[in-house]
Amino acid sequence: MKTQLTAILKAEFTRYFTLPKIIILSVVTILGVLVAMLPSWLGFFNSEAAGFFALKDVFSGVLKFVVPFSIFFITPGIIANDVSNFWFRTVFSRPVERQTVLASKYIYASLLLLLFTIAFCFIPLVVFSFTAKGIDFNLFAVMSIWFFAYLEGILFISISIWFSCFLSKFFNVLLLAIWMFFDSAIINGILANFLWDSPMLGVFNEFFFPNGFANAASFYSLKDSFPVEQFFWGIAALTFFGALSYLHFSLINIDRSGND
Amino acid sequence: MIKQLKARNFLIILSISVISFIIAFVFYVREMKSDIEWLTFKKAQTEASKTGKFIYVNIYSRWDANSKMRYTTLFNNEQVTEYLQKEFIPVRFNLDDNNEKAALLEDFGISTSRFDFVADNQSRILSFVSTSTSYENFISMLENLEKLKINKLQILENALSQSKQSGKNVMLLMSNYLNDNFFIHELMLNDTNFKFAMDNYEVAVAMSYDKKDFEKLKFLADPKNENDPLKTYQPLSDNMFTDKRTFSTRPILYILSPKGELVGKFVMEYDVLKPHVFIEKVEEIIKKSN
Numbered sequence: 001m002k003t004q005l006t007a008i009l010k011a012e013f014t015r016y017f018t019l020p021k022i023i024i025l026s027v028v029t030i031l032g033v034l035v036a037m038l039p040s041w042l043g044f045f046n047s048e049a050a051g052f053f054a055l056k057d058v059f060s061g062v063l064k065f066v067v068p069f070s071i072f073f074i075t076p077g078i079i080a081n082d083v084s085n086f087w088f089r090t091v092f093s094r095p096v097e098r099q100t101v102l103a104s105k106y107i108y109a110s111l112l113l114l115l116f117t118i119a120f121c122f123i124p125l126v127v128f129s130f131t132a133k134g135i136d137f138n139l140f141a142v143m144s145i146w147f148f149a150y151l152e153g154i155l156f157i158s159i160s161i162w163f164s165c166f167l168s169k170f171f172n173v174l175l176l177a178i179w180m181f182f183d184s185a186i187i188n189g190i191l192a193n194f195l196w197d198s199p200m201l202g203v204f205n206e207f208f209f210p211n212g213f214a215n216a217a218s219f220y221s222l223k224d225s226f227p228v229e230q231f232f233w234g235i236a237a238l239t240f241f242g243a244l245s246y247l248h249f250s251l252i253n254i255d256r257s258g259n260d
Numbered sequence: 261m262i263k264q265l266k267a268r269n270f271l272i273i274l275s276i277s278v279i280s281f282i283i284a285f286v287f288y289v290r291e292m293k294s295d296i297e298w299l300t301f302k303k304a305q306t307e308a309s310k311t312g313k314f315i316y317v318n319i320y321s322r323w324d325a326n327s328k329m330r331y332t333t334l335f336n337n338e339q340v341t342e343y344l345q346k347e348f349i350p351v352r353f354n355l356d357d358n359n360e361k362a363a364l365l366e367d368f369g370i371s372t373s374r375f376d377f378v379a380d381n382q383s384r385i386l387s388f389v390s391t392s393t394s395y396e397n398f399i400s401m402l403e404n405l406e407k408l409k410i411n412k413l414q415i416l417e418n419a420l421s422q423s424k425q426s427g428k429n430v431m432l433l434m435s436n437y438l439n440d441n442f443f444i445h446e447l448m449l450n451d452t453n454f455k456f457a458m459d460n461y462e463v464a465v466a467m468s469y470d471k472k473d474f475e476k477l478k479f480l481a482d483p484k485n486e487n488d489p490l491k492t493y494q495p496l497s498d499n500m501f502t503d504k505r506t507f508s509t510r511p512i513l514y515i516l517s518p519k520g521e522l523v524g525k526f527v528m529e530y531d532v533l534k535p536h537v538f539i540e541k542v543e544e545i546i547k548k549s550n
Contacts, residue, residue, distance in 0.1 A: 057394075099266060206325055212284070222394045223333040229287035232280045239277035246270055 004096050008104040016112070029119040036124035040131035055129065056141045060221040062121050063149035064214065068180060070116040071153060074109050075160040076170035079249065084168065088254040102161075102249045109157045117150060145217050148227075151234055152213035158241040159210075165248035183209035210237030292320075292331035295341045298352035301367060301383075307349050308381040314406065315383065316348040319364065319373040321355040327373050330391045337395045347406060348378070369471070369495030378405050382415055384470040385496060387438050408441055410448045410465075416476055419464035423518040430516040431461035431542070433528075434477065436468045436489040437503075438496075440511035446533060453538045461515070469496050469505075480514060480522055515545060523549045 082088050091101060129137040156176065163172035187208050212233030219227035299307065304315050318335070320327045334340050344350050353364040355373050365371050368385060375388045386408055389401060414422075419430045433444045444465060448454050457463045466473040468489045481490035489509070497503035515523040524545030532538045 097266075099269065203323055219329075219333065222329075222392070223337070229284050229332075232284035232287070236277050236280035236284055239273050239280065243270060243273040243277060246273060 004100050005104055005107070008091065008096070008101060009108055012104060012108040016108075025115075025119060029123060032120050032124040033127045036128035037131050039128070040133075055125075055132075055137060056145055056221045059121065059125055059142055060145045060149070060217050062125075063117065063145065063217065066117060066120045067113070067149050067153040068156060068177075070113050070120075071156040071160060072173050072177065074112045074116070075157060075164070076173045077164060077168070078105060078109065078161055078172070079164035079252070080168045080172065083252060083254055086254075088252075092254055098250055099246070102246060105161060106154075106157065109161075110154055113150065113153045113157065117146065117153070122146070141220070144220050148213050148217035148220060148231075148234075151238065152211075152217065155210060155213060155234065155238045155241065158238060158245055162241050162245035162248060165245060165252055179209060183211070210234070210241075212237055292322075292328060292335075294331055294335035295338075296335055296344055296350050298350050301351050301353070301363065304349045304351045305383055308379075308383070311349070312381050312409070313347065313349050314381065314386065314409065315379040316344055316350045316376065316389075316402070317368075317379060318350065318352045318376050319355060319370070320352055321373040324355075324373045326391070330376070334391060334395055334398055340395050340398060343399050343402065348402070378402070380408075384467045384473065385438065386441050408445050410445060410454075413448070413463050413465050416464045416466050416473075419462040420516070420518070420520055423462040423516075426462065427518060428460065428462050429518070429523060430514075430520075431457055431463045432477075432514040432516060433463070433465045434468055434489075434512045434514060435465065436509040436511060437505040438469075439506070440509055441467075443511050443528065443533075447528070447538060450533075450535075450538075452535070456539050456542075469494060471495065480525075513542070515542070515549075 077084075088101070092098075125142065160172050160176055163175050167175060187205050210233070212230050212235070216227040216230035216234055219230050298318065301315075301317075307313070308315050318330070320330075354360045355364070355371070361371065367383070368377075368379075370377075376391055377388045378386050380386050387405055389398075389405075391398065393401070413433075416430070416432060419432070422428075423430045433447075435441050435444055448457070466477055468474055468477060471493065474490070474493045478490050478493075482488045485491070489512075494505070511528045512525055513528055514525045517523055526541055526545055532541060
């Protein structure tokens with residue numbers, strides 16, 4: 001199984017990393033580094049405001065933005081495209097178990113996400129910490145926030161994989177984006193501002209979208225202790241959507257093309 | 261196709277999900293705890309007038325995510341507990357209790373648990389407090405607020421009765437919104453301004469958004485000015501982001517005779533913070549009145 005997994009992963013990465021994509025990734029990383037150097041060039045660290053600057057809060061904020069966007073680039077049609085272009089039929093013509101292929105999808109998407117967060121968040125952050133005079137760089141705090149944000153990304157991957165089992169093309173990420181939009185704009189905006197004192201809606205607000213790991217990252221950036229409740233909400237959601245994707249992936253008809 | 265499903269693996273993943281859900285749910289429904297000794301507002305008022313300490317008001321609701329966050333990140337932190345207990349008088353209003361909700365609305369005109377606030381020893385709101393922050397930032401915010409305690413600045417009644425004895429006029433610094441409190445603080449932090457005010461006047465501070473203060477001050481309203489904040493009472497809004505005063509108000513300085521009659525007034529624009537401008541402006545209105 002290990003050899004099969006490695007072979008499928010190799011094929012996935014070869015298919016994904018075309019030259020234009022490598023160029024775009026490099027350019028965006030360089031842009032990120034330049035943006036990270038801006039505060040130093042603009043003399044921010046000599047101002048009084050620098051005293052109120054918390055590196056971990058900024059890192060947590062950047063991750064909140066980078067992780068979902070990375071998912072929108074990594075996972076469109078992650079399963080559906082491989083059904084419609086008969087890639088799965090080719091793969092399953094050999095004695096490969098479905099769970100091996102599903103595992104390869106998870107590992108491939110997670111490794112890409114890791115690469116994206118290193119390129120767009122961690123490298124700019126390291127450059128920023130070198131240019132920032134007097135700003136405390138707590139590696140453990142940064143790594144902990146990264147850990148929770150990364151788990152949130154894996155949760156998004158599992159939701160996206162599940163959606164892609166029954167939605168064609170890029171509609172899996174579109175649905176995920178709509179769900180996220182409703183959570184941040186409609187639920188947080190309207191409920192939190194106008195119906196905040198309704199206990200029922202308060203509970204609904206918390207359970208509308210699985211935010212466990214994201215809340216864990218925010219919690220950790222506010223209070224340097226392990227966010228047990230948020231972590232377990234995250235694990236419950238991750239494994240729940242993992243189980244759904246496992247079930248649906250087993251039910252996919254690999255002989256149907258996208259044009260059916 | 262379902263044959264492809266390894267039922268055992270599927271059940272293992274689902275069980276982990278259910279167990280995690282149960283653990284998280286137990287944490288979710290447990291009562292929020294804190295070692296802070298929250299007083300009732302009435303007790304806090306007595307304590308505040310005795311000690312001169314400010315009152316920290318926490319607004320709590322069982323199912324509100326902000327309230328929960330405050331307890332998990334701030335109020336069960338040892339340093340926060342110690343600091344609040346030592347330097348402030350902590351009060352808690354439980355919005356799930358209808359009596360407490362009504363009391364909060366009556367005392368402060370507030371009915372939301374979106375933010376906590378700090379009130380002075382006269383129970384007037386000085387500032388809302390952002391609690392979505394680390395405990396270090398929270399303590400440093402409260403330390404900054406504590407600086408608003410400017411020694412010897414008093415309430416209007418005390419200043420007027422002192423004025424009758426000393427024969428000095430009363431300088432009343434009137435704040436029309438929360439940010440004005442910080443402006444007055446900044447103004448009086450300047451030693452020259454502070455000495456000038458204290459040597460020549462009985463100095464008092466008042467807040468037009470506080471109902472009790474408003475009732476005492478409304479006689480100073482300018483009938484010709486529609487925008488005079490003393491014309492009609494405007495309580496603090498539940499939503500500071502939609503309150504028009506957040507970015508538009510300025511504090512006003514009134515000079516009153518020992519009898520309580522208006523001698524002169526001016527709106528304190530930012531230039532008042534420049535050296536000597538404050539003193540020149542006060543002297544100018546005194547000259548005009550003569």
